[in-house]
Amino acid sequence: MLFFSYFKDLVGQEVTVELKNDLAIRGTLHSVDQYLNIKLENTKVVDQDKYPHMLSVRNCFIRGSVVRYVQLPKDGVDVDLLHDAARREARGG
């Protein structure tokens, strides 16, 4: 739940999603769900010459499981709140 809440607070900001197949997509975070599936708007593939697949795609839905990284704005959220939330996060169980 922690990262679901974190991403909800980040909606509207520009992020770069790097997928497990090495494709990187930059766009505005439109929405996220409990599986950390991501919807991006105004998307642009980072290395367009290398990955011409999505030249005309402007909005996309990304399955959470194919994400490797999400590059985030450093000042997106209060870092101290993140630290507190992580410390409180219930154990795996």
Next chain:
Amino acid sequence: MSVEEDATVREPLDLIRLSIEERIYVKLRSDRELRGKLHAFDQHLNMILGDVEEVITTVEIDDETYEEIVRTTKRTLPFLFVRGDGVILVSPPLRTT
């Protein structure tokens, strides 16, 4: 508003909890390693790291000599969410370099 946090270390995830706000080393799948400041994590080992250095290791084999050439690619990222299913291990940084 007082928040009570259990300081007892009971299970492996508690060990990671001790490293919040500290720099850590993360070994990932696909021969990748990260070093950065741990800001948050969850039971899936999803993490948020700050001031991250990523190292990707590749081994090339020379066609003629068959020698193995080990190359590393590095890059730095200011703030990164890492999905937990790619994580192999988490540790305090190993100072070998």
